[in-house]
Amino acid sequence: MTRDDALALDAEDPLAALREQFALPDGLIYLDGNSLGVLPRSTAARVQQVVTEEWGQGLIGSWNAAGWMQLPQRVGDKIATLVGAAPGELVVADSTSVNLFKVLSAALQMQQADAPQRRVIVSERSNFPTDLYIAESLARQFGCTLRLVNSPQEIAAALNADTALLMLTQVNYRTGHLHDMADLSAAAHAAGALAVWDLAHSAGALPVQLNADGADFAVGCGYKYLNGGPGAPAFVWVRPTHVSRFRQPLSGWIGHAAPFAFTPGYQPAEGITRYLCGTPSVTATAALECGVDTLLAALPLGGMAALRAKSLALTRLFTSLAETRCAGHGLTLASPRDDARRGSQVCLARDDGAYAIVQALIARGVVGDFRAGDAADGLPDILRFGVTPLYTRFVDVWDAVEHLRQVLVSGEWQQSRFNQRSAVT
């Protein structure tokens, strides 16, 4: 595989034109869309319209005239098409953490009503920490415990008559392991538990089938593969058979059945609207819509299935190039080799220097990120490279691995400037 071969793959890529939707910095190879997606070209003008026209000129009247009141549902319906949900089942709101609080609380109320002896939440020790923190808070409130397993293989065996919930991020943020939503939801149900899924690293990255695969509750992130911008609002979905059974505790006025009746008693709206809480962030939700639209643009070209096929081709190429061209430099593959179990990222482990190598790559214009290991848990330090099939090219992968090879061969990563830690890595 030569660089020209990679260029040839780009030349014949039927999705190549989708990259034109983005305002990418010149010369940058951005492999961190799993942390913060890139800016769509349409966003700046749309945000400007919201600010100067809808807010500046329309003022309070824009809640009706510009459709602001329906934004959480309208953008939610668009996201629903990407994750196997139906219109009216999903809304945009708050942050992923806040939405996870809502769904975990509702799910625990369900089990309290249906099977009160079930008091264990099962998850992965390497799940994204905010998910574990929110679960820890609710476990305390509901008198439950959190049981963390160390590998995907241990999950099914951990489900038993004590299990209330199985809570997983569909694609593990550290390892890129893609859980089988259908199998694990079925295993949870077979054990009498409910399945709560965080789609942070899967929504917009690969086909998700919430309804078909048996999920009970789901949340997801707006600023990774949905390209909604830094701190974009998140989303929340609840299986229709559950959604109106319980109240979520963040009972703000926008989730009320009649928010503008201004009545003192809380009466939750029917359906997913009850998962809204306070006044929605209009500018941020409008920006998120632009990001979601970049994915909808792929629908005529095969949609999420076509994007997934390209994502797998990109991560296969990255893995194969890294293993051949960077052999002998202490890197080991930490993401799954099996296509069916790999998300849209490649993770490489190294005993030492992973942080500095990532920094040296960034200095060369190749942006991946570093995730610290945990010796106590047997987790290695990780170099993480996310591919985003909407805009990552095969030649980007080729060039990124070549830079990695040069960084390793030259030893330039050992310069002290690459070891200075900053607040966010």
Next chain:
Amino acid sequence: MTRDDALALDAEDPLAALREQFALPDGLIYLDGNSLGVLPRSTAARVQQVVTEEWGQGLIGSWNAAGWMQLPQRVGDKIATLVGAAPGELVVADSTSVNLFKVLSAALQMQQADAPQRRVIVSERSNFPTDLYIAESLARQFGCTLRLVNSPQEIAAALNADTALLMLTQVNYRTGHLHDMADLSAAAHAAGALAVWDLAHSAGALPVQLNADGADFAVGCGYKYLNGGPGAPAFVWVRPTHVSRFRQPLSGWIGHAAPFAFTPGYQPAEGITRYLCGTPSVTATAALECGVDTLLAALPLGGMAALRAKSLALTRLFTSLAETRCAGHGLTLASPRDDARRGSQVCLARDDGAYAIVQALIARGVVGDFRAGDAADGLPDILRFGVTPLYTRFVDVWDAVEHLRQVLVSGEWQQSRFNQRSAVT
């Protein structure tokens, strides 16, 4: 008082130039800044910079390089100067409803630890509904009850040995009644209760002294008098002696002591940072900062005290003109006549037609709003006119009342088109 007199007041107003900070629609008299503040001239360019430069070019690196990580604290420190709090005591986060959930939960935990027999939350029946809804949810969780009083005069007498919390919006959204924060906080403390304040209609509208006036917890809104834009992030403050005693339940990663250590156990940050939850909305927080800066621009001109003096002059003028020039048309004053008890709005009650009169005024370019009454609770329908001393002129007040007079005299409000209700009123 003639229109020329009003123009003369504007000509000699030392705060008049502050209006230049805003991009107001031509010819509009906007008296709804207590619902959605107007657009500062600086916001569009700043938002564009965040979108195209910081996000578009800086991408993930902007969390450090553009100071995104510190935005909640940086803008929080600015708001602190407006509400009598010290730097480091206040952060921008989430929505008012979500922040109220956090502080009520912490306050109830405090009472559970210190005085578990106290199980009543006292508030006003006409408090903004979302505050009551959130309190209702937490009352259920903590085994408490919500006791709602019908008038400000009943509050002190409602505080007793059962009271856990007094929860009030400092300025009542319906009536414009300004509670005495010092007196009522002292009354709460004398009864052994904690005082929780919502500053939605006071932060940026009048001087607030959270520390000096004995508040225990406070939340506030970014999109009213702080001019942060539709659905802007809100803020949260906790008295320093309380802040690290308890965890708030929305234990997201940004409130963790070391968010980027990615450890599985939640360890809350010290101080107000533990009141953060998920990833902050960068664009929305940057827009809020522009709004807050329009208030900080008043500091050399006397700050909140000078703005308050102008606000009172404006509401006095509105009240006096409405009572003289609109006499005989069935309007009664529903906001306090006493300057010391009036927020930054004038409320007029009418037995019928209030909705249509507001619509007829909007058609003339005078934007106030309507708040429905509740016959069961003896609350009348309200025409609400908010003044914002940063940009409302004396002549705006004169013209608004003249339009109101013409609408009443002509009977034009009785046209059927003014009675068609829309989703948001």
